[in-house]
Amino acid sequence: MDxxxxxxxxxxxxxxETLMNALIELETGYEKVCGDPGFARDLTALQTEYAGxxxxxxxxxxxxxxxxxxxxxxxxxxxxxxxxxxxxxxGQALHAKRMGKKRLIAETGAGQHGVATAIVGAxxxxxxxxxxxxxxxxxxxxxxxxxxxxxAKVIPVTTGTKTLKDAINEALRDWVxxxxxxxxxxGSVVGPHPYPLMVRDFQSVIGKEARAQVMKKEGRLPxxxxxxVGGGSNAMGIFYPFIKDKVELVGVEAxxxxxxxxxxxxxxxxxxxxxxxxxxxxLLQDDDGQVLPTHSISAGLDYPGSGPEHSMxxxxxxxxxxxxxxxxxxxxxxxxxxxxxxxxxxxSAHAVAWVMKxxxxxxRDDIVVINLSGRGDKDVAEVAxxxxxx
Amino acid sequence: xxxIDAVFTRLKRPTFIGFTVAGDPDKETCIRAARALxxxxxxxxxxxxxxxDPVADGPTIQKADERSLAAxxxxxxxxxxxxxxxxxxxxxxxxxxxxxxIYHRGIDRFYREASEAGVDGILIADMPxxxxxxxxxxxxxxxxxxxxLVAQTTSNERIKKIAARAKGYLYLVAVLGVTGVRDTVSSGxxxxxxxxxxxxxxxxxxxxxxSTPDHAKTCTSAGADGVIVGSAIVDIVGxxxxxxxxxxxxxxxxxxxxxxxx
Numbered sequence: 056m057d058x059x060x061x062x063x064x065x066x067x068x069x070x071x072e073t074l075m076n077a078l079i080e081l082e083t084g085y086e087k088v089c090g091d092p093g094f095a096r097d098l099t100a101l102q103t104e105y106a107g108x109x110x111x112x113x114x115x116x117x118x119x120x121x122x123x124x125x126x127x128x129x130x131x132x133x134x135x136x137x138x139x140x141x142x143x144x145x146g147q148a149l150h151a152k153r154m155g156k157k158r159l160i161a162e163t164g165a166g167q168h169g170v171a172t173a174i175v176g177a178x179x180x181x182x183x184x185x186x187x188x189x190x191x192x193x194x195x196x197x198x199x200x201x202x203x204x205x206x207a208k209v210i211p212v213t214t215g216t217k218t219l220k221d222a223i224n225e226a227l228r229d230w231v232x233x234x235x236x237x238x239x240x241x242g243s244v245v246g247p248h249p250y251p252l253m254v255r256d257f258q259s260v261i262g263k264e265a266r267a268q269v270m271k272k273e274g275r276l277p278x279x280x281x282x283x284v285g286g287g288s289n290a291m292g293i294f295y296p297f298i299k300d301k302v303e304l305v306g307v308e309a310x311x312x313x314x315x316x317x318x319x320x321x322x323x324x325x326x327x328x329x330x331x332x333x334x335x336x337x338l339l340q341d342d343d344g345q346v347l348p349t350h351s352i353s354a355g356l357d358y359p360g361s362g363p364e365h366s367m368x369x370x371x372x373x374x375x376x377x378x379x380x381x382x383x384x385x386x387x388x389x390x391x392x393x394x395x396x397x398x399x400x401x402x403s404a405h406a407v408a409w410v411m412k413x414x415x416x417x418x419r420d421d422i423v424v425i426n427l428s429g430r431g432d433k434d435v436a437e438v439a440x441x442x443x444x445x
Numbered sequence: 446x447x448x449i450d451a452v453f454t455r456l457k458r459p460t461f462i463g464f465t466v467a468g469d470p471d472k473e474t475c476i477r478a479a480r481a482l483x484x485x486x487x488x489x490x491x492x493x494x495x496x497x498d499p500v501a502d503g504p505t506i507q508k509a510d511e512r513s514l515a516a517x518x519x520x521x522x523x524x525x526x527x528x529x530x531x532x533x534x535x536x537x538x539x540x541x542x543x544x545x546x547i548y549h550r551g552i553d554r555f556y557r558e559a560s561e562a563g564v565d566g567i568l569i570a571d572m573p574x575x576x577x578x579x580x581x582x583x584x585x586x587x588x589x590x591x592x593x594l595v596a597q598t599t600s601n602e603r604i605k606k607i608a609a610r611a612k613g614y615l616y617l618v619a620v621l622g623v624t625g626v627r628d629t630v631s632s633g634x635x636x637x638x639x640x641x642x643x644x645x646x647x648x649x650x651x652x653x654x655x656s657t658p659d660h661a662k663t664c665t666s667a668g669a670d671g672v673i674v675g676s677a678i679v680d681i682v683g684x685x686x687x688x689x690x691x692x693x694x695x696x697x698x699x700x701x702x703x704x705x706x707x
Binding site: 067068069070071072073074075076077079214215220221224227228231232233234235328329330331332333335338340343344345346 | 496497498500501503504507514519520543544545546547548549550570571572573575576593594595596597598599600603618620621622623
């Protein structure tokens with residue numbers, strides 16, 4: 056990071072004045088916990104005993120044979136709750152508790168971050184309210200039920216596009232009104248400083264483990280690491296510990312119905328710099344600077360912004376950002392289920408789809424690590440409904 | 446002296462600052478609404494530049510932004526509205542904008558066009574003083590006042606930082622929360638007023654949640670140099686869609702009532 060809160064020119068703190076004090080508090084609090092061995096100990100205990108870390112780095116014999124390279128999956132689908140999201144919510148909720156906050160609010164797209172927040176709320180004894188776009192509450196009804204089961208209140212958002220972007224808008228509005236006792240637990244590497252930094256740090260456990268695991272199994276670093284990118288937290292989490300290495304990093308965005316159709320969420324591929332939700336980053340916007348509606352088969356990637364650190368990594372060409380379209384994602388969803396007995400989240404299936412489509416780039420001995428950021432149980436009903444239509 | 450300073454210097458009473466969303470519900474009706482506000486005695490006119498994601502605003506102004514955008518309002522339209530109004534008024538005009546609208550157009554271009562159209566001040570809802578270096582330098586070059594917000598959660602240390610850069614007036618956020626009509630003016634708002642007063646001589650205007658003559662009176666009795674009304678005005682526009690004559694009449698009468706109270 057260059058100057059305070061910046062990744063290159065990206066990032067910053069573009070928020071209402073009312074929130075500035077809360078952000079300063081958050082920064083100071085975070086600096087404190089970073090140097091606190093007690094915090095690290097508490098977090099590690101929860102990660103191990105509660106979340107089920109470390110997660111395996113699973114070799115895929117059948118897909119490797121079929122696609123002609125060594126494919127490993129970093130199994131974040133096996134984290135308690137079904138996705139990598141708990142890595143971040145455990146860290147932030149512990150932080151919130153130390154700051155003396157009484158209430159957690161969160162936004163959610165696919166519902167995975169909402170579920171992960173509901174989980175920490177239950178286990179740490181804090182009330183949770185989750186903002187979720189009305190459209191997403193319908194396409195991810197199972198996750199709504201799970202959140203409610205664990206005691207969280209789910210608030211359907213009916214403004215704007217009724218998806219993740221508007222859920223964040225409403226969470227920010229709630230935070231402004233209740234800033235003194237409420238902690239806004241952001242689910243991705245987006246938002247004003249220090250969120251992108253903090254979320255990346257908590258998610259980096261993915262890359263740290265993967266690095267040690269691949270060294271143990273293969274005796275060398277992988278050639279390529281692939282992860283899906285919406286806001287970009289699972290990708291930052293696995294990329295970050297490899298940033299300085301000679302490892303190809305590929306971020307796969309949601310191409311939706313195709314970038315040329317305008318119905319997509321491929322911000323880093325097709326957006327330009329802009330300010331939304333407190334930070335300067337790549338943004339999908341029209342000629343006048345209005346934020347564009349997005350589309351993706353996966354609610355979790357359906358977001359017009361992206362993390363400021365990803366924006367910097369794109370400009371630096373350190374990470375290759377690309378996109379795959381909905382039909383390829385559905386193929387990958389079925390492929391991994393059939394070949395390996397692992398049903399990926401539709402989000403993570405984007406990363407799988409990219410490897411399938413680019414298999415001819417790799418040699419037999421090339422090592423490709425896919426971050427399997429979540430499991431696909433939540434998507435089964437949606438995919439079944441789509442199949443019914445075909 | 447700029448138009449905003451001139452108003453605060455000239456008036457022996459507190460100022461009434463009225464807000465409406467540019468292009469709500471469409472360009473022509475908005476111009477009529479703005480003129481009605483001025484006819485009623487509005488001392489400073491604030492125009493919201495509509496944005497797809499107005500996170501500092503409550504439902505009333507969000508809906509107005511949506512109406513305006515649905516009618517096809519662009520930044521060009523907003524400048525056209527200002528040029529139209531400038532043909533027959535010297536009332537200061539202040540933009541309330543979200544930063545992306547300015548950043549995307551190019552900061553220099555936005556401020557140059559605003560200055561040419563006759564805009565006197567710009568407040569960016571999502572730009573705290575820490576992020577304002579570029580904007581402040583350009584705004585000063587084009588003679589546009591940079592208006593800053595101060596909130597109940599703003600520390601004294603930051604109030605000093607903000608006051609050092611403030612031009613025109615300081616916009617004191619009367620509530621913890623987004624824009625929208627509230628029942629009463631909170632004691633927190635009045636505490637904020639006396640706290641900020643200790644750090645600066647610049648005019649202080651209270652906004653957010655102020656809608657009735659009683660609210661306005663409470664603020665000015667406590668020493669506010671101005672009151673800012675947004676949602677209550679936008680409500681009148683929204684309730685009179687399709688009947689612009691009634692809208693004009695209600696807006697004018699509303700401002701007259703508010704002015705009497707201060």
